[in-house]
Amino acid sequence: MDRIHILPDDLINRIAAGEVVERPASVVKELVENSLDAIATRIEVELIAGGRSFIRVSDDGTGMSDDDALLALERHATSKLGTGDDLVRIMTLGFRGEALPSIAAISRFTLSTSSDPAEGGTRISVEGGRILGVEALARARGTSIEIKDLFFNTPARRKFLHAPETELRHAQDVVFAAALARPDVGFRLDHGGRTLFDAPPAPDLVIRLNDLLKNRRQGQILNVEVSRGDLTITGLLVEGGGKGRPQMTLIVNGRPVRDRVIVGAVLRVLREAGSGFGGSRVILDIRLPPEDVDVNVHPAKAEVRFARAGAVFSAVEAALRSAIDASRSHPETPRLEPIQPFGQQIREARSSVYGSDHRSSPAAFTHPLFGESEIGIRDAEPAPISSRLGGPKPGAADTPFGRIIGQYRNTFIMLEGPEGLIIIDQHVAHERVLYEKFLRRLRGEKAPSQSLAFPRVINVGEALASAVARVEKLLLKVGIEAECFGSDTVRITALPPEIEPEEATRILTEMLERATALDQVPERVAEQLEDELASAMSCKAAVKANDPLSIEEQRALLNDLAAADNSYRCPHGRPIVLELSHIEMERRLGRR
Numbered sequence: 266m267d268r269i270h271i272l273p274d275d276l277i278n279r280i281a282a283g284e285v286v287e288r289p290a291s292v293v294k295e296l297v298e299n300s301l302d303a304i305a306t307r308i309e310v311e312l313i314a315g316g317r318s319f320i321r322v323s324d325d326g327t328g329m330s331d332d333d334a335l336l337a338l339e340r341h342a343t344s345k346l347g348t349g350d351d352l353v354r355i356m357t358l359g360f361r362g363e364a365l366p367s368i369a370a371i372s373r374f375t376l377s378t379s380s381d382p383a384e385g386g387t388r389i390s391v392e393g394g395r396i397l398g399v400e401a402l403a404r405a406r407g408t409s410i411e412i413k414d415l416f417f418n419t420p421a422r423r424k425f426l427h428a429p430e431t432e433l434r435h436a437q438d439v440v441f442a443a444a445l446a447r448p449d450v451g452f453r454l455d456h457g458g459r460t461l462f463d464a465p466p467a468p469d470l471v472i473r474l475n476d477l478l479k480n481r482r483q484g485q486i487l488n489v490e491v492s493r494g495d496l497t498i499t500g501l502l503v504e505g506g507g508k509g510r511p512q513m514t515l516i517v518n519g520r521p522v523r524d525r526v527i528v529g530a531v532l533r534v535l536r537e538a539g540s541g542f543g544g545s546r547v548i549l550d551i552r553l554p555p556e557d558v559d560v561n562v563h564p565a566k567a568e569v570r571f572a573r574a575g576a577v578f579s580a581v582e583a584a585l586r587s588a589i590d591a592s593r594s595h596p597e598t599p600r601l602e603p604i605q606p607f608g609q610q611i612r613e614a615r616s617s618v619y620g621s622d623h624r625s626s627p628a629a630f631t632h633p634l635f636g637e638s639e640i641g642i643r644d645a646e647p648a649p650i651s652s653r654l655g656g657p658k659p660g661a662a663d664t665p666f667g668r669i670i671g672q673y674r675n676t677f678i679m680l681e682g683p684e685g686l687i688i689i690d691q692h693v694a695h696e697r698v699l700y701e702k703f704l705r706r707l708r709g710e711k712a713p714s715q716s717l718a719f720p721r722v723i724n725v726g727e728a729l730a731s732a733v734a735r736v737e738k739l740l741l742k743v744g745i746e747a748e749c750f751g752s753d754t755v756r757i758t759a760l761p762p763e764i765e766p767e768e769a770t771r772i773l774t775e776m777l778e779r780a781t782a783l784d785q786v787p788e789r790v791a792e793q794l795e796d797e798l799a800s801a802m803s804c805k806a807a808v809k810a811n812d813p814l815s816i817e818e819q820r821a822l823l824n825d826l827a828a829a830d831n832s833y834r835c836p837h838g839r840p841i842v843l844e845l846s847h848i849e850m851e852r853r854l855g856r857r
């Protein structure tokens with residue numbers, strides 16, 4: 266590996282910087298990525314209390330020399346990126362030189378490493394970003410990084426950590442995805458002294474998956490494979506027990522990522538294929554030339570952008586279709602038993618640690634708004650047959666609007682109401698709930714606010730920057746801390762948990778533009794802006810159409826909506842609730 270150096274300024278500015286550390290799982294992700302970049306053949310992850318109190322990631326990779334180990338703790342110090350050209354052809358998982366310094370700034374951090382055991386190794390201890398000591402030590406080649414008391418010096422952020430089991434679930438998802446992306450590397454995950462899994466290097470994905478599931482998977486595995494020019498997709502489709510949505514792991518050039526559109530393509534194919542794929546597991550490993558995929562679009566590198574997205578999606582569809590067709594053309598294939606849900610053994614281990622199993626299926630993604638809730642996996646449990654066939658009375662209501670039937674096209678929540686079918690637009694519903702919440706904060710309710718490890722710096726031009734003073738106080742009331750930073754630049758230093766940094770950038774620019782435009786009537790400005798701010802924030806933070814919601818999330822949203830002052834119109838006046846009465850339904854279907 267190259268020596269570590271500090272990136273030049275122009276390159277720093279082209280990097281999608283931002284919050285690297287949101288929770289223990291983000292630390293685990295960054296450290297595991299570093300170990301993989303260091304060509305480790307074995308990575309061990311140890312956690313206590315879901316990583317809240319202790320995280321250690323150890324590898325047998327290249328290690329670092331004494332000098333490099335110190336340099337690695339500087340911001341924008343990396344061995345992985347040299348020139349701007351490298352940014353379009355990133356071959357490593359890391360490239361920003363941000364992770365180690367960011368993590369060390371908010372924890373008690375110890376790095377021990379050796380690149381050549383004959384020359385010894387080094388240990389560096391850091392607390393809240395301050396180097397406490399550097400000492401020589403003897404150790405094997407490789408690196409071990411220990412993090413204690415994450416966020417100990419940023420109590421506001423510490424407060425937003427979830428229960429240990431939730432944090433563990435996120436961290437475990439990260440290690441699982443990495444283990445699926447790199448079957449050739451051995452992975453072990455320990456929690457509170459118990460080994461949750463220990464997967465030795467495996468020759469292929471099937472063996473890796475079996476190791477992770479400890480051979481408890483019972484469904485048939487279909488091979489997914491397609492190659493189109495320099496794009497290849499390989500993977501597995503593990504048939505499920507017929508219930509629930511599929512779980513997906515998407516890997517692009519060795520990097521586990523999220524991508525809604527690919528998820529959509531997979532769901533479409535599985536739906537077309539009909540029964541048999543509920544609860545299945547899909548692992549897709551997409552390989553394409555590095556210049557055809559931009560990995561520098563998301564602060565945590567969790568999303569990518571494809572240069573030829575259409576080609577990727579159609580290849581994904583084709584790959585899955587042919588896997589399914591191939592399996593169907595072998596009718597002698599024995600009927601399959603339901604598979605053990607992925608990660609089941611982890612949850613069992615966890616339930617014995619925490620006393621009870623808190624969830625029935627692992628998450629595909631964590632929803633940004635519902636935090637620890639899960640999305641994308643479960644639909645509403647089917648109602649008992651008697652209530653599905655109807656009859657004079659609707660089933661027991663589980664929300665103030667009626668009984669949830671489920672989500673329609675991931676956009677509308679359908680309910681059985683006392684008088685008929687109720688259809689609720691999830692986006693406008695959530696927008697209304699949030700709008701009222703932000704208004705209450707603007708009118709005095711205390712707003713939670715988390716300071717950003719890396720403030721967002723936005724160049725807005727001098728005209729807008731000079732309007733900051735006019736909106737500063739208003740923004741502060743909703744938990745957005747923004748300040749002038751030079752004559753044409755604004756800096757966001759803290760945000761409420763509902764708002765993502767990207768959204769905050771847009772909201773702030775919008776507010777500055779409005780404050781500048783409304784300049785003439787100062788008395789009215791504040792009042793007018795209050796309302797605009799609440800609606801801009803609620804629109805940006807609300808769940809969108811096509812966002813899958815779990816049944817609990819749907820229920821929580823409907824309960825909040827029912828508690829709102831106005832449950833029937835969004836802040837822009839759009840209706841939220843549509844009702845199709847039972848009488849009307851019967852009339853149209855010729856029953857009356």
Ligand code: ADP
Nearest residue numbers: 299303337343344359360361362363364365408
């Ligand atoms: P990045 O991964 O973006 O380069 P990091 O802050 O994560 O930035 O790491 C900084 C540098 O420290 C890396 O470029 C690498 O040279 C070195 N480094 C970090 N972790 C390890 C490790 N586990 N083994 C060897 N080198 C490492």
Ligand code: MG
Nearest residue numbers: 295299359364
């Ligand atoms: Mg890194």
